Amino acid sequence: MKAIQYFRCLWGIFIREALRFLHQRERFFGALVRPLVWLFIFAAGFRSILGVSIIPPYETYILYEEYIVPGLAAMILLFSGMQSSLSMVYDREMGSMRMLMVSPFPRWYLLLCKLTAGTLVAIAQVYLFLGIAWFWDVQPPLIGYLLAFPALLLSGLMLGALGLLLSSAIKQLENFAGVMNFVIFPMFFASSALYPLWRIKDSSLFLYEICRFNPFTHAVELIRFSLYGQIGWVAFFAVVGSLLVFLAGAIYGYDPARGLMTRKQGGG
């Protein structure tokens, strides 16, 4: 296999993911409406209740809307990553997963392509959201939009890899509801997406420690700092480390010799 063939494979999988997303209009609007509801309604309601002091990367007092935008951007990546894992379970049940797995490319590469393609589609949604937020007076420096891209890519890959790992362990499509309850919501709420961690520390030291070790917190902070032209190094290393762990787990899970696939599929 030559490099151009590897690229064709990646491009083909990306096009498929993008087309699937565009064809599923409910998913398209759902992905956009969810963070906008939080921004337009939740943030407006809580603006006066939740005061945010000056914390890095912010250099002045900011409105609550401005504070939660990086968290909502990460939320899009989180839901998209889990949606991608849902589609993997669906593909496995419906059979199209087999098409991917019998390709002569290395299996780790196919999974990485699937992950990258899903992440790029999610990043497009994030930029659309950031564009709408601009008109809602959430206006980071223009260079921040450019610098946020690598942060969004890393965070999206990390959350998508977590989704892949979960999809290798989920037995049936119906079990995905459990992922919502046990993964998405706890990850989102036990993070710095909606409130700074010092506020949580004031309430509960134990909860604060959980939030600090939550990979989603670091994804939010990586995006937040990059949007304001800075690099959060702790967040960067935490996201990269989590990405490697989740990806290794997912590749293991989809390895036919060692993984979990054989335990879940019956045969004729």
Place this chain on the structure above:
Amino acid sequence: MSEAALELSNVSFSYTKRPVLDGVSFSLDPGQFCVLLGVNGAGKTTLFSLITRLFVSRNGSINIYGYDLKQQSRKALAQLGVVFQQPTLDLDLSLIQNLHYHCALQGINPEQVADRLQLAMEEVGLADRSTDRVRALSGGQRRRIELVRALLHQPRLLLADEPTVGLDIHSRQAILQQVRERCSQDGIGVLWATHLVDEVEPQDQLVILHGGKVLARGSAEQIMQQTGSDSVKQAFNQLTRSESS
């Protein structure tokens, strides 16, 4: 290097403690149409999962055109075209988008195979519907497109796992004829799993799989002679009954 299109040697597999496949061995030459005949639950789909490396068997070996599936899995898989028992087309994508996706998974530039693609679509009478969503096609048309897709990258071995199940008699005949033509014209090996005895021709190679074991292998004519049967159905019933009793 072995010349067999497919060679299975003592392949066993179990999901739990109960074996689903028990010491399966047979081979298939290039240009041969080999029917893997067995009732539901005989182990056909599991065998296909092993040949396509969705599962890995710890016992036995599988070689595809001399490539060991464990040691040279990518080279072995590159020889394969597969029609799975479950439909694997993306219903929300158009017919052509599905085929382009397949090209990508094989590392092929769709423009390089555009002529072949057009020809194949004309053969199955769907050239004018290439931009239609798959959802709008009938079951038979979908199956035929899956077959076109499986052959698009010119594999040397075609695996078809009960591709005619649920189809009407005309669609079944059309698909069988399409595959038999490719088999004789292009010299590709075909492993055709089915539980429908009327899909077996006397000159076909036949492997009868029952309860995870190979009960008989050889040409259909030979197996009929060996069992003193007048038809494949009779031979099949005789072999499977004596095994069950």
